[in-house]
Amino acid sequence: MEKVDVAIIGCGPAGLSAAVNVKARNRSVLLVGPKLCSSALHKAHRVNNYLGMPGLSGDELRKSFIRHVREMGVDITQVSVSGIFPMGDSFQLQVQDEFWEARTVILTTGVFAAKSLPGENTYVGKGISYCGTCDAMFYRDKTIAVLADDVEHEDEVRFLAEVAKKVYFLPKYEKTGELLPNVEVLRDKVKEFQGGERMETLLLAEGGELNVDGAFLLKEQMPMAQLVNGLELVEKHIKVDTNMATNIPGVFAAGDVAGKPYQVAKAVGQGQLAALSAVAYVDSKKGAPV
Amino acid sequence: MEKVDVAIIGCGPAGLSAAVNVKARNRSVLLVGPKLCSSALHKAHRVNNYLGMPGLSGDELRKSFIRHVREMGVDITQVSVSGIFPMGDSFQLQVQDEFWEARTVILTTGVFAAKSLPGENTYVGKGISYCGTCDAMFYRDKTIAVLADDVEHEDEVRFLAEVAKKVYFLPKYEKTGELLPNVEVLRDKVKEFQGGERMETLLLAEGGELNVDGAFLLKEQMPMAQLVNGLELVEKHIKVDTNMATNIPGVFAAGDVAGKPYQVAKAVGQGQLAALSAVAYVDSKKGAPV
Numbered sequence: 001m002e003k004v005d006v007a008i009i010g011c012g013p014a015g016l017s018a019a020v021n022v023k024a025r026n027r028s029v030l031l032v033g034p035k036l037c038s039s040a041l042h043k044a045h046r047v048n049n050y051l052g053m054p055g056l057s058g059d060e061l062r063k064s065f066i067r068h069v070r071e072m073g074v075d076i077t078q079v080s081v082s083g084i085f086p087m088g089d090s091f092q093l094q095v096q097d098e099f100w101e102a103r104t105v106i107l108t109t110g111v112f113a114a115k116s117l118p119g120e121n122t123y124v125g126k127g128i129s130y131c132g133t134c135d136a137m138f139y140r141d142k143t144i145a146v147l148a149d150d151v152e153h154e155d156e157v158r159f160l161a162e163v164a165k166k167v168y169f170l171p172k173y174e175k176t177g178e179l180l181p182n183v184e185v186l187r188d189k190v191k192e193f194q195g196g197e198r199m200e201t202l203l204l205a206e207g208g209e210l211n212v213d214g215a216f217l218l219k220e221q222m223p224m225a226q227l228v229n230g231l232e233l234v235e236k237h238i239k240v241d242t243n244m245a246t247n248i249p250g251v252f253a254a255g256d257v258a259g260k261p262y263q264v265a266k267a268v269g270q271g272q273l274a275a276l277s278a279v280a281y282v283d284s285k286k287g288a289p290v
Numbered sequence: 291m292e293k294v295d296v297a298i299i300g301c302g303p304a305g306l307s308a309a310v311n312v313k314a315r316n317r318s319v320l321l322v323g324p325k326l327c328s329s330a331l332h333k334a335h336r337v338n339n340y341l342g343m344p345g346l347s348g349d350e351l352r353k354s355f356i357r358h359v360r361e362m363g364v365d366i367t368q369v370s371v372s373g374i375f376p377m378g379d380s381f382q383l384q385v386q387d388e389f390w391e392a393r394t395v396i397l398t399t400g401v402f403a404a405k406s407l408p409g410e411n412t413y414v415g416k417g418i419s420y421c422g423t424c425d426a427m428f429y430r431d432k433t434i435a436v437l438a439d440d441v442e443h444e445d446e447v448r449f450l451a452e453v454a455k456k457v458y459f460l461p462k463y464e465k466t467g468e469l470l471p472n473v474e475v476l477r478d479k480v481k482e483f484q485g486g487e488r489m490e491t492l493l494l495a496e497g498g499e500l501n502v503d504g505a506f507l508l509k510e511q512m513p514m515a516q517l518v519n520g521l522e523l524v525e526k527h528i529k530v531d532t533n534m535a536t537n538i539p540g541v542f543a544a545g546d547v548a549g550k551p552y553q554v555a556k557a558v559g560q561g562q563l564a565a566l567s568a569v570a571y572v573d574s575k576k577g578a579p580v
């Protein structure tokens with residue numbers, strides 16, 4: 001494999017936007033990721049807040065993003081990178097037992113969610129949602145359950161309670177904050193999600209059942225931030241400046257892995273910034289005396 | 291006018307994206323700007339680097355952005371805001387001789403270019419371009435003129451000279467740097483652009499004429515950053531943190547006015563971030579004791 005100008009790790013919205021912008025500046029690019037490119041987007045049943053493309057399912061959006069990259073002549077290499085090692089003026093990427101070489105690296109590896117519950121995958125987008133602010137409006141005046149991993153999700157719980165008629169709230173933590181009167185806190189756990197076409201019932205660990213119109217699963221998502229040694233993090237996300245540079249010269253990051261909010265437009269914008277910064281970095285090195 | 295949660299000043303890509311995202315969070319929004327919303331986008335003859343929507347003219351992109359906002363039920367109020375004044379927990383916006391009120395403000399006012407020359411507007415996208423790196427490829431092995439306001443544009447001049455056969459270079463400043471041999475520096479000024487369907491001729495102040503295939507006008511663009519007193523700037527742009535907050539609590543900024551690069555995807559991503567930050571700010575104030 002010849003040395004590329006920019007290697008992009010992950011082909012979700014951030015990585016695809018980075019690839020389009022590196023290519024628009026006429027630099028060579030290696031773009032790697034799994035077949036689906038973004039399982040997050042694949043799962044989103046409707047994305048209404050990416051400017052210019054309302055009313056599409058996440059999967060339709062995902063497909064048109066990939067089409068754009070293909071039209072620009074960029075291939076997506078279906079591999080997983082297991083480590084990245086700085087070597088003088090460039091980087092070695094470990095792919096299985098090979099090493100590939102790049103002048104700069106953009107990390108767009110996203111976040112991954114904790115393990116799912118029985119029935120959960122069946123009903124994503126059919127009664128199960130991961131994002132209160134995205135999907136609340138589908139449950140106006142309805143009865144919902146909300147499962148939350150951490151107290152930091154309570155803003156979302158409050159927002160859902162403003163919209164829904166009744167909220168069964170199952171926090172995984174002890175002390176809850178102030179909640180609206182239509183929120184009933186249950187100290188129980190969900191064992192399984194059941195239903196027909198749509199999810200209808202939560203089976204609880206202590207034997208009870210809840211009949212609901214929908215359930216929101218507000219769970220922690222872990223950033224995939226561990227590929228490069230010595231990368232500085234802020235909590236669990238990669239620390240970036242306003243140009244998407246990390247603490248390691250030549251390494252940039254964008255999208256969910258670089259921090260919240262976890263959103264498509266933000267990922268696309270940051271992908272562009274990271275690309276332009278990486279191109280400027282490559283140019284500065286090419287210009288510099290060796 | 292009743293007090294809105296979020297006032298957005300300017301309806302280019304950054305302002306429109308902010309509006310979509312405030313609305314998705316179910317907060318009230320005032321969106322103001324001129325009829326075209328973004329004259330920058332209106333002028334761009336082809337935008338290929340906004341993920342998911344390749345191959346469109348800037349104007350087609352502009353129209354689908356506006357359509358999205360309309361579909362979300364947001365109106366665009368065709369006024370210009372002449373000043374913004376913090377008043378306790380909210381902001382007064384001056385519109386002609388009225389004052390409108392908002393809990394938070396997002397500045398998405400873009401940049402504006404210096405005054406245009408006779409014939410310039412007629413031939414934008416038909417022989418006149420403002421962006422070397424965007425449009426150089428259309429002039430491979432052709433003869434072009436390049437007008438530059440400032441020495442900082444010389445990187446772009448060098449890039450154009452690599453691609454074009456011959457470059458007539460008309461800098462507005464004294465001392466030029468090292469240039470390729472196919473660049474001829476002319477100490478003259480352009481009086482007018484002339485042509486048929488496309489621009490063909492530059493009439494010069496000292497009476498001469500240049501016949502060219504195209505002209506690049508590399509001019510300074512001034513950020514519209516002067517609406518709020520006491521706003522901190524970095525050079526001429528509004529200073530923002532990674533959440534698009536300015537130094538004034540409750541005032542956010544996004545897009546070109548918040549710094550380079552001047553690009554659509556970056557503006558859209560920052561508009562989303564500013565919207566989510568503004569909504570969080572409104573919520574924190576509503577929750578707080580008065």
Ligand SMILES: Cc1cc2nc3c(=O)[nH]c(=O)nc-3n(C[C@H](O)[C@H](O)[C@H](O)COP(=O)(O)OP(=O)(O)OC[C@H]3O[C@@H](n4cnc5c(N)ncnc54)[C@H](O)[C@@H]3O)c2cc1C
Nearest residue numbers: 010012013014037038044080081109110255256262263264
């Ligand atoms: C159910 C759901 C609904 C959503 N709804 C919305 C919505 O309405 N609006 C909105 O704006 N956002 C929404 N989102 C969020 C949105 O999908 C994410 O913000 C977006 O996909 C982030 O893009 P990304 O490129 O940063 O990461 P991702 O899309 O997660 O892509 C990262 C990719 O990198 C790959 N990768 C990781 N490590 C490696 C490695 N070592 N080698 C190779 N590849 C690797 C991953 O496998 C993954 O494919 C939703 C998400 C979910 C799950």
Ligand SMILES: Cc1cc2nc3c(=O)[nH]c(=O)nc-3n(C[C@H](O)[C@H](O)[C@H](O)COP(=O)(O)OP(=O)(O)OC[C@H]3O[C@@H](n4cnc5c(N)ncnc54)[C@H](O)[C@@H]3O)c2cc1C
Nearest residue numbers: 300302303304327328334370371399400545546552553554
């Ligand atoms: C010829 C050309 C080609 C381009 N090509 C590309 C390209 O290929 N790819 C790319 O990504 N980008 C391109 N761009 C850049 C892109 O158009 C800008 O980055 C983008 O429009 C910035 O969006 P914005 O919302 O920040 O500002 P703008 O789009 O400039 O919108 C700001 C709006 O705010 C309004 N406003 C200002 N002050 C006030 C006030 N006081 N009250 C009310 N309204 C106000 C302005 O009138 C304007 O309508 C190009 C630009 C030009 C000029």
